[in-house]
Amino acid sequence: MRSRYSAYTLQLDDYLLATWHPSTRPTIPFHHEPGLRWLGLQVLSHEQTDTDHAQVEFVARSKLGGRAHRLRERSRFVREGGRWLYLDAISA
Numbered sequence: 001m002r003s004r005y006s007a008y009t010l011q012l013d014d015y016l017l018a019t020w021h022p023s024t025r026p027t028i029p030f031h032h033e034p035g036l037r038w039l040g041l042q043v044l045s046h047e048q049t050d051t052d053h054a055q056v057e058f059v060a061r062s063k064l065g066g067r068a069h070r071l072r073e074r075s076r077f078v079r080e081g082g083r084w085l086y087l088d089a090i091s092a
Contacts, residue, residue, distance in 0.1 A: 001043060001056045001075065004086060008060075009038040021078055021085040036064045044072075052079040055090075 007015040013030045020026075039061040048054040057074045076087040 001046075001058060001077075002041065005038070005041040005058075005060060019084075019086055021080075021087045024086075024088050033064060036062055038062050039068075053077070054079075054084070 004016060004019055006012075007019075011030075011032050016030065017025060041061075042059045044057040044059060046054065046056050054077045055074055056077065058072070060071045060073075062069045062071070073089045074091065075089050077084045078087050079085070
């Protein structure tokens with residue numbers, strides 16, 4: 001989770017796509033909002049539901065145009081070939 005947050009802050013699209021499960025991976029290029037500043041990540045909880053599935057709830061803070069924003073999400077991950085891949089998000 002932390003590495004994907006860092007990739008968003010650095011706009012490392014190749015890394016984001018490489019860590020995204022093929023069944024839910026976007027096919028269109030990422031849009032990075034000009035002027036968006038990421039301010040921090042707080043992991044609220046982590047739950048490994050079995051050996052190959054986990055969920056991470058987090059809050060990511062950002063600022064755009066002088067306004068603060070918070071993204072709260074529960075992300076689902078699946079392990080394939082020894083690598084954890086982002087699957088999707090469910091309501092937090």
